Amino acid sequence: xxxxxxPYPRPIATVDLVIVALTEAxxxxxxxxxxxxPYAGEWALPGxxxxxxxxxxxxxxxxxxxxxKTGVETPYLEQLETFGSAGRDPRGWSxxxxxxxxxxxNQMRLPAAEHRTDxxxxxxxxxxxxxxxxxxxxxxxxxxxxxxxxKVEYSTLPxxxxxxxxxxxxxxxxxxxxxGRRIDKSAFRKRIAEVDFVEPVxxxxxxxxxxxxxxxxxxxxxxxxxxxxxx
Amino acid sequence: xxxxxxPYPRPIATVDLVIVALTEAxxxxxxxxxxxxPYAGEWALPGxxxxxxxxxxxxxxxxxxxxxKTGVETPYLEQLETFGSAGRDPRGWSxxxxxxxxxxxNQMRLPAAEHRTDxxxxxxxxxxxxxxxxxxxxxxxxxxxxxxxxKVEYSTLPxxxxxxxxxxxxxxxxxxxxxGRRIDKSAFRKRIAEVDFVEPVxxxxxxxxxxxxxxxxxxxxxxxxxxxxxx
DNA sequence: ATAGTTAGTGTATTTTGTCAACTAAGTTAT
DNA sequence: ATAACTTAGTTGACAAAATACACTAACTAT
Numbered sequence: 401x402x403x404x405x406x407p408y409p410r411p412i413a414t415v416d417l418v419i420v421a422l423t424e425a426x427x428x429x430x431x432x433x434x435x436x437x438p439y440a441g442e443w444a445l446p447g448x449x450x451x452x453x454x455x456x457x458x459x460x461x462x463x464x465x466x467x468x469k470t471g472v473e474t475p476y477l478e479q480l481e482t483f484g485s486a487g488r489d490p491r492g493w494s495x496x497x498x499x500x501x502x503x504x505x506n507q508m509r510l511p512a513a514e515h516r517t518d519x520x521x522x523x524x525x526x527x528x529x530x531x532x533x534x535x536x537x538x539x540x541x542x543x544x545x546x547x548x549x550x551k552v553e554y555s556t557l558p559x560x561x562x563x564x565x566x567x568x569x570x571x572x573x574x575x576x577x578x579x580g581r582r583i584d585k586s587a588f589r590k591r592i593a594e595v596d597f598v599e600p601v602x603x604x605x606x607x608x609x610x611x612x613x614x615x616x617x618x619x620x621x622x623x624x625x626x627x628x629x630x631x
Numbered sequence: 632x633x634x635x636x637x638p639y640p641r642p643i644a645t646v647d648l649v650i651v652a653l654t655e656a657x658x659x660x661x662x663x664x665x666x667x668x669p670y671a672g673e674w675a676l677p678g679x680x681x682x683x684x685x686x687x688x689x690x691x692x693x694x695x696x697x698x699x700k701t702g703v704e705t706p707y708l709e710q711l712e713t714f715g716s717a718g719r720d721p722r723g724w725s726x727x728x729x730x731x732x733x734x735x736x737n738q739m740r741l742p743a744a745e746h747r748t749d750x751x752x753x754x755x756x757x758x759x760x761x762x763x764x765x766x767x768x769x770x771x772x773x774x775x776x777x778x779x780x781x782k783v784e785y786s787t788l789p790x791x792x793x794x795x796x797x798x799x800x801x802x803x804x805x806x807x808x809x810x811g812r813r814i815d816k817s818a819f820r821k822r823i824a825e826v827d828f829v830e831p832v833x834x835x836x837x838x839x840x841x842x843x844x845x846x847x848x849x850x851x852x853x854x855x856x857x858x859x860x861x862x
Numbered sequence: 863a864t865a866g867t868t869a870g871t872g873t874a875t876t877t878t879g880t881c882a883a884c885t886a887a888g889t890t891a892t
Numbered sequence: 893a894t895a896a897c898t899t900a901g902t903t904g905a906c907a908a909a910a911t912a913c914a915c916t917a918a919c920t921a922t
Contacts, residue, residue, distance in 0.1 A: 408680045409683055410643065410644055411641065411683050412641065413644060413715075450715070450726075451639065452639070452717065452724035455717075456716060456718075457716035458713065458714070458715040479713065481710060482689065482710065482713040482728050483689070484644075485687060485688035485689065486686075486687055486688065487687075493683035495644055495681075495726065495728070497713050497715065497726070568869085568870085584912070586871070586911090586912090586913090587910065587911065589871090590910090607919080608868075608920080609919075609920040610868040610869075610919055611867075611868055611869045611917065611918040611919045611920095613868075613869055613870090614870090628861070629861065629910090630859065630860065800900075800901095815880065816900090816901080816902095817881090817902075818879065818880075820902090821879095839888085839889080839899075840888075840889040840890065840897085840899090841887075841889065841898040841899040841900075842887040842888045842889095842900045843888060843900080844900055845900085845901090860878090
């Protein structure tokens with residue numbers, strides 16, 4: 401820093417979001433089609449420039465992007481990793497602060513309604529989406545899903561992928577689908593009880609042609625808790 | 632993004648480093664005294680603007696700062712968290728991409744030689760340094776040390792705080808000092824053997840007035856490995 | 863009633879962690 | 893020389909925890 405009064409040229413600064421939901425098909429990521437250059441017409445993560453006049457901080461910028469794309473107001477939002485280099489954007493040296501957001505499918509004001517071709521949920525396999533992505537967004541997606549899978553192993557994070565009322569069997573199924581392996585029912589319930597982050601909603605039951613299941617909700621303020629050990 | 636061809640005003644972009652070493656006194660963090668406004672004369676984390684003409688990417692910028700301050704060339708360097716807001720720097724909306732670096736005390740070309748008053752190692756207690764820090768750097772230090780302590784629990788990360796040859800007892804002592812609790816010798820050695828990341832340097836022994844101890848080194852390419860379970 | 867299905871719990875077995883003792887190999891004091 | 897001391901490194905008994913698997917419960921459909 402020889403003379404910082406003389407301003408250095410500044411890099412481009414953006415936030416990009418990996419918005420994840422779990423559907424029947426598996427994990428899906430929300431993508432948008434770019435309407436301007438560079439990469440016009442191609443798929444990219446929802447994101448945008450930081451508006452230094454409107455956004456009070458990074459998280460506010462990420463929230464704004466999320467609201468604009470999905471209408472979700474109070475999501476699970478976590479900073480992921482920051483990518484910055486001379487080459488990742490043809491317009492010049494750029495920084496992307498990336499965030500992961502988990503949302504329950506039913507929480508959205510359907511941003512990907514059938515007739516829209518500029519927003520789409522895209523299935524993820526092997527931490528990769530099926531379509532090619534602009535910039536280094538494929539790397540960001542991979543980073544997000546690696547982090548997600550690791551964290552699921554020792555946290556209550558998957559509740560954010562479910563609606564507010566759910567059964568323990570449903571919760572277990574979310575863990576199993578993300579981890580890609582079976583979990584023992586009794587071990588799973590023991591762990592959930594220890595962590596003490598859900599409570600039964602008395603009277604509310606999920607009914608089917610079998611024994612009804614108790615419906616649970618997250619205890620106030622305990623939505624993300626880390627386990628001592630892995631599942 | 633209404634018209635991104637018209638450039639938005641860009642935030643200030645910097646990298647800041649939490650450089651950690653372990654001395655007899657405990658964990659210490661390297662601080663520098665600022666020579667220019669804002670906060671001239673006060674302590675801050677080593678850091679600097681991203682030079683978009685010289686730095687190829689964020690990690691290169693962090694490496695440059697580390698080299699300038701400590702002379703260390705091949706450190707353990709890990710991206711931590713990115714802080715950005717309208718208010719954290721009086722000069723305007725600014726982004727700080729923070730990194731943690733672990734270095735062995737003896738690896739440095741003494742940046743904090745006795746006669747220098749602009750660089751200093753400062754003891755950490757309770758994830759806080761003893762002196763007040765500029766900007767939001769106290770928050771960055773806290774974030775770094777929280778991450779460090781968590782990660783020590785399930786990774787081989789502490790080797791980076793030791794010189795290249797070390798005994799298992801020395802390695803265990805590093806874990807114990809960071810975690811602040813005793814670890815059972817036999818359990819510790821079992822875990823280290825399982826992870827298989829160190830190997831004995833045959834013939835080299837640490838000698839004292841007792842039974843000599845085998846000296847170990849990190850196996851090539853296995854310097855940072857995660858455990859299945861916690862220590 | 864009975865069969866079928868999923869919810870929810872209990873238990874035996876195996877695995878893992880804890881604690882403490884033990885042997886090993888050197889130095890130092892007598 | 894030898895006994896005392898110190899730290900290195902290993903072993904085994906016991907307690908605690910994870911795992912697998914079976915069992916009981918509560919409903920619907922036939």
